[in-house]
Amino acid sequence: MGQMQFIFQPRWKEQLVCQCELGQIILDMPMGIVSVYVPTKDAWLEVAPIWAVPLWNSFLEQLTAWCESQKIPLHLDDDGYRGLKL
Numbered sequence: 001m002g003q004m005q006f007i008f009q010p011r012w013k014e015q016l017v018c019q020c021e022l023g024q025i026i027l028d029m030p031m032g033i034v035s036v037y038v039p040t041k042d043a044w045l046e047v048a049p050i051w052a053v054p055l056w057n058s059f060l061e062q063l064t065a066w067c068e069s070q071k072i073p074l075h076l077d078d079d080g081y082r083g084l085k086l
Contacts, residue, residue: 003058008066018063022051035073038063043078 009017016029016036025048028037039047044056052059067074 004055006059006062008063018059020055023049025049025052029072035075036063036067037075037077040076040078 004020004022006018006020009019010029011017011026014029014031016027018025018027029035030037038044038060041056041060045053048056064074
């Protein structure tokens with residue numbers, strides 16, 4: 001299987017929808033000072049849906065590239081899972 005492609009789409013509820021053919025994950029994306037919060041790898045392994053667990057490296061690489069292209073800071077945070085919606 002090739003690399004899973006994610007599509008990133010901001011939502012008005014201060015959320016970033018991260019979607020691929022297997023499902024979607026919604027991250028916190030505060031708008032006061034626009035930024036994206038994502039769980040650290042250890043937290044991801046504990047809270048991500050089963051289909052997303054093996055996609056951590058690809059997901060982070062694609063999310064990092066998207067954030068850079070949008071000039072939006074990306075924060076890896078042990079508590080980043082608090083805003084994670086599956």
